[in-house]
Amino acid sequence: MRTIVRLFILGGMLVLALSTIGCASGSKQDTPPPSGPKETGSKEVILATTTSTYDTGLLDMLLPEFQSKTGYLVKPIAVGTGHALAMAARGEADVLLVHAPEDEEEFMRAGNGLDRRLVMHNDFFLVGPPDDPANIKGSRNAAEALAKVEQARAIFISRGDDSGTHKKEKEVWVKSGIKPSGAWYQESGQGMGETLIITSEKRGYTLTDRGTYLALKKSLNLAVLLEKDPILLNIYHVIQVNPAKSPAVNSAGGKALAEYMVAKETQELIGSFGVDKYGEPLFTPDAGKNENELK
Amino acid sequence: MDLIIDGIVQAFWLVVRGDPDVMRVIYLSLLVSGSATLISLFIGVPLGTLMALSRFRGRGFTLSLVNTGMGMPPVVVGLVVSILLWRSGPLGLLHIMYTPAAMVVAQVIIASPIVTGISMAAIAQLDPRLRMQMLGLGASRWQMLWVLFQEARLPLLTALMAGFGGVISEVGAVMMVGGNIKGQTRVLTTATVLETGRGEFGIAIALGIILLLLAYLVNLTLTHLQQQGRPQQ
Numbered sequence: 001m002r003t004i005v006r007l008f009i010l011g012g013m014l015v016l017a018l019s020t021i022g023c024a025s026g027s028k029q030d031t032p033p034p035s036g037p038k039e040t041g042s043k044e045v046i047l048a049t050t051t052s053t054y055d056t057g058l059l060d061m062l063l064p065e066f067q068s069k070t071g072y073l074v075k076p077i078a079v080g081t082g083h084a085l086a087m088a089a090r091g092e093a094d095v096l097l098v099h100a101p102e103d104e105e106e107f108m109r110a111g112n113g114l115d116r117r118l119v120m121h122n123d124f125f126l127v128g129p130p131d132d133p134a135n136i137k138g139s140r141n142a143a144e145a146l147a148k149v150e151q152a153r154a155i156f157i158s159r160g161d162d163s164g165t166h167k168k169e170k171e172v173w174v175k176s177g178i179k180p181s182g183a184w185y186q187e188s189g190q191g192m193g194e195t196l197i198i199t200s201e202k203r204g205y206t207l208t209d210r211g212t213y214l215a216l217k218k219s220l221n222l223a224v225l226l227e228k229d230p231i232l233l234n235i236y237h238v239i240q241v242n243p244a245k246s247p248a249v250n251s252a253g254g255k256a257l258a259e260y261m262v263a264k265e266t267q268e269l270i271g272s273f274g275v276d277k278y279g280e281p282l283f284t285p286d287a288g289k290n291e292n293e294l295k
Numbered sequence: 296m297d298l299i300i301d302g303i304v305q306a307f308w309l310v311v312r313g314d315p316d317v318m319r320v321i322y323l324s325l326l327v328s329g330s331a332t333l334i335s336l337f338i339g340v341p342l343g344t345l346m347a348l349s350r351f352r353g354r355g356f357t358l359s360l361v362n363t364g365m366g367m368p369p370v371v372v373g374l375v376v377s378i379l380l381w382r383s384g385p386l387g388l389l390h391i392m393y394t395p396a397a398m399v400v401a402q403v404i405i406a407s408p409i410v411t412g413i414s415m416a417a418i419a420q421l422d423p424r425l426r427m428q429m430l431g432l433g434a435s436r437w438q439m440l441w442v443l444f445q446e447a448r449l450p451l452l453t454a455l456m457a458g459f460g461g462v463i464s465e466v467g468a469v470m471m472v473g474g475n476i477k478g479q480t481r482v483l484t485t486a487t488v489l490e491t492g493r494g495e496f497g498i499a500i501a502l503g504i505i506l507l508l509l510a511y512l513v514n515l516t517l518t519h520l521q522q523q524g525r526p527q528q
Binding site: 046 | 382383387390474475476477479489491492493494
């Protein structure tokens with residue numbers, strides 16, 4: 001019996017101690033700096049975003065700066081773009097950083113967003129085994145390259161998760177006039193990082209964004225086989241969620257973060273992100289530009 | 296293979312250097328899973344005891360629920376808890392989505408059936424004559440329960456360990472309701488998933504090793520207590 005009593009006391013003490021530390025460190029973090037949010041209301045901002053901005057580490061660099069500047073506490077939720085848009089449409093997020101322009105436009109038409117601004121771009125490209133068994137290297141465009149993959153029945157790994165990258169892949173298949181199906185066309189249902197690893201292991205082909213590929217390059221046996229097709233542009237927009245959708249939406253916080261993403265200093269940070277690690281920037285900052293200028 | 300060795304070396308240095316990010320992740324894992332286990336103990340032990348000792352209407356149904364719950368997939372728990380805690384959900388007013396509190400809620404739901412099921416087995420396997428004897432000797436209901444808990448302390452500790460083991464190693468639910476937010480809701484399992492996605496296999500393995508070590512240390516302590524309390528031969 002003594003054992004059980006001792007155990008409970010021990011457990012209780014542990015939880016108490018942990019929660020005290022938690023409160024201490026939590027309150028340290030939560031205390032807004034003197035220049036805290038001007039608007040009254042919640043300090044918590046939910047940013048629904050894509051796995052690519054998270055896996056590359058871009059948000060780890062940008063968000064702490066925003067938090068210390070404004071006193072907001074950002075909760076970045078990294079999911080596929082489809083999931084992010086669905087969350088925002090239900091008012092479960094305050095601001096979006098996503099990369100599926102057509103779906104975003106539909107999202108705006110439905111009145112779910114207040115303001116959609118261009119933040120940055122990079123590009124998608126096709127990767128595959130370095131010896132390129134389907135011989136897609138030298139294809140005139142991405143659609144032709146995918147047609148060759150289908151002809152060769154080479155393994156193609158699709159994200160299959162309704163993410164921005166998956167939407168882009170489907171767009172290229174439509175352009176090639178092929179409805180991919182069969183044992184060679186496989187869906188991973190996972191993020192870009194995991195999908196690249198699977199593709200490398202299976203000696204297959206896949207469509208990837210530049211950022212995630214560069215971040216994982218050293219552990220992959222994949223080569224860039226087709227790039228620079230205008231259709232493969234990967235454009236990121238920030239969208240403030242329409243607070244009319246749900247009273248719980250933190251409109252001031254969402255607006256502050258959206259404005260931070262397109263601010264001059266942030267854009268400079270984005271433009272230099274990754275240079276030290278990969279020798280080239282992962283994203284090109286585009287705030288204030290017109291989307292059509294990029295093409 | 297070199298990745299695993301690399302992981303072991305990295306795990307060693309992360310712990311020795313006391314890397315603040317990793318320490319925060321370890322602390323959160325212990326806090327969330329520790330609180331969840333403790334709460335599920337307060338739910339599971341009384342419920343298990345009740346089900347072992349009394350016959351009430353709907354007992355068979357509750358029993359099947361508990362048994363099913365012991366194998367409940369964490370992602371399903373994560374999804375249901377998310378739907379409840381979202382801003383638009385019935386409990387959205389609590390504003391605990393994407394906080395450690397939400398993770399504790401999900402883990403309590405996962406651990407409670409495990410603790411309940413094992414507690415019930417622990418109490419049910421005691422000799423029923425013991426109860427009769429206690430009551431015959433004039434023990435109050437609470438005194439009798441206290442003696443039963445003492446008698447069943449070894450399997451009850453197993454319930455505790457199984458509950459803790461179930462939640463500290465769980466990834467699906469905490470990922471969904473916590474959001475894997477750095478410094479706020481990132482625990483060892485979700486951090487391992489993230490680092491794997493980033494291709495940082497060394498760090499991912501290191502986090503896995505730290506998780507194993509942690510589970511080992513907790514269980515070592517509990518086993519030590521369990522053995523100490525073993526009936527004298």
